[in-house]
Amino acid sequence: MGRPIPYTLYMGKDGFKMTAFEFMVAAFYALVGVVCLSVAVVIAYAVVVGIYRGLKGGGHRGRK
Numbered sequence: 001m002g003r004p005i006p007y008t009l010y011m012g013k014d015g016f017k018m019t020a021f022e023f024m025v026a027a028f029y030a031l032v033g034v035v036c037l038s039v040a041v042v043i044a045y046a047v048v049v050g051i052y053r054g055l056k057g058g059g060h061r062g063r064k
Contacts, residue, residue: 018026
């Protein structure tokens with residue numbers, strides 16, 4: 001019998017092999033990275049807009 005061979009998704013010229021589970025883990029980490037980067041961009045945008053509106057001055061209608 002021997003060891004079962006895992007399902008190989010990709011095999012390059014250098015002999016690199018990736019199982020389906022390893023591919024799913026890599027895809028999950030890539031998705032988490034994209035979400036984290038998106039959140040960082042939204043936070044930076046909010047900070048820049050807040051600073052701009054704070055420094056702009058004038059037009060204090062609605063503020064007490």
